[in-house]
Amino acid sequence: MNITNQKLARLAGVIYLITVITGVFSLMYVPNKTFIWEDPKKNIQLFQEFEFLFRLSIVSEVLCYSAFLLLPILLHYLFKKTNKYLSRLMILFVLVAVPLSLLAISHKLDMLDTLGNDSLSQIDAEQLQSQIGLYYNKIKIAQIFWGLWLLPFGYLIYVSGILPKLLGVFLMLGGIGYMVNFVGPILFPNFTQSIIPIVAKIPSSIGEIGTCLWLLLIGLKKEFRYED
Template sequence: MGPNKKTAHLAGLLYFLVVITGIFSLLYVPSQLIVWSNPAETVENIKSSESLFRLEILSGLLCYIFFLLLPWVLYKLFKEINKSYAVLMVVLAVISVPISFISLTHKLDILSLLSDAEYLTLYSPEQIQAQVMLALESYHHGNLVAQAFWGLWLFPFGYLVFRSGFLPKFLGVFLMVGSCGYFLDFAGRIAYSNYSELWLSDYITIPASIGEIGTCLWLLIMGIKTVVPIAKDAKAT
């Protein structure tokens, strides 16, 4: 197995771990615990399933660590295709990581709010519930900012996939279209208060999901050709 094929499988493995931990921490656990219209029920859910909530935090932490490593491995894979785009891909991806880590601290704040600390007796149950919901809002606001970069990094990544010659071009197209969809979703949520009620909001990030999961599985299962063809713009800097 050549070094590029090994790199491809490593990238696929890291991407797979990002996807699995991301789905668990960003989608599954919140769907089980958070009821935005009912703070009391949300607090009770977190208290009764504290181990699940803690596992969500750990899963999120691992997700961001894997995502920090992923672009560096992808850089090794694509740098001969176009070094400038490969560097841009890494920079845009890595920028999102500290934002995500900072957002995760709001989940730790929730654990503090629901602890048995003596100073919390100064707050009524309703005030605790409000603080918990505020912490959840702050967490989601941080993720919203990170989402802009989750989208932006996909464009140079998709371009490199498209030009590589060792990965299917359609995956590159989905990644580039998905990049635009991610950013439009971010802009829509910032600019329009009722954006989530629009039918478009449920579908706009689907191309990104297809591109990312498809690329992840292709790298993990199929890998790449042992000999990497160098694209016409390989000498670009």
Template sequence: MITKNNINKNHAMLMVLCVLIAVSVLSVNMLNHIAPLLLLNNSDYLSVFETSQLHSFSMFFLELHSYGYLIAQIFFGLWLFPLGYLVYKSGFIPKMIGILLMLGCFGYLIDFFISSLYPNSLSLISLIVTVPADLGEFSLCLWLLIVGVKIKEHGKKS
């Protein structure tokens, strides 16, 4: 069991901050998915553009969405390190899950840099470097669903 004193508040706040940034970036980035729909809905104000121009604009926004997702991936990777550290130190979830989560942080960052530097690189590299994150996140979810969490108050016997 875990006591409330085993949890590092600063690491937890860093984790939440990274997730908030990632979710904010993804939320704004969803506008790039909506833009092609607006461009292709045959509104009167778009009649000044030719069809080929509208198609080009639509593809631009769809490609822009993939870059926005890539930016959010930085913060989705960064949040895994404090989460993994908290899991590792907690003592109520297997340390291996915490290690996988921390490795997953670096996997996401490596994937970001490879995708940024070599945009036409093979997606196989992306699959390989993100395996620890996938294993860690799924393992954590399964552990919490199957085993669960029991928190012991400091100074109380269970």
């Protein structure tokens, strides 16, 4: 089979776009609509008000991680001639991240069971809050590997020259940012109240969205062929 890397790059861009869109929807937009840490009882009302949106977020999150699993495999074919070990390392980190992320979704399914009661008075607000906490604890562990995979990915972009080096720099900084946001709250209780968590997320957002759009709309800076 003879296939151009330009086509592989565009396909990777499509998969990356699916990952980004479904991730933003399920991990940012829906939680902002349904999760309020300070008021467990209000959570129940929000969940019931946005029940379909919450159910849709579960499907979206599964789709996100499924696409995420495929992404580094496609990228491996683009970068294996640059450094086959680092391109494999990308896959390894994602292979750890995806099962952890999917395991976290099981707690969303538990939330659905808890919310299955018809009467608000029968729903245990504290139990629901505990399930939200368990979900986010597993997501935090998964985020370690969401960050780690960006380090070899960013480095491969930087040294290969097939994508803008600046994108590689942002991806590597983004990987470090994930580590900062994981370690910070553990070491410093007031960490989340500072501006650091927001600043630490910026490089990964620029790097990942920028790389996604570049692959999708422009492709590679250098054209070559991969034969298998």
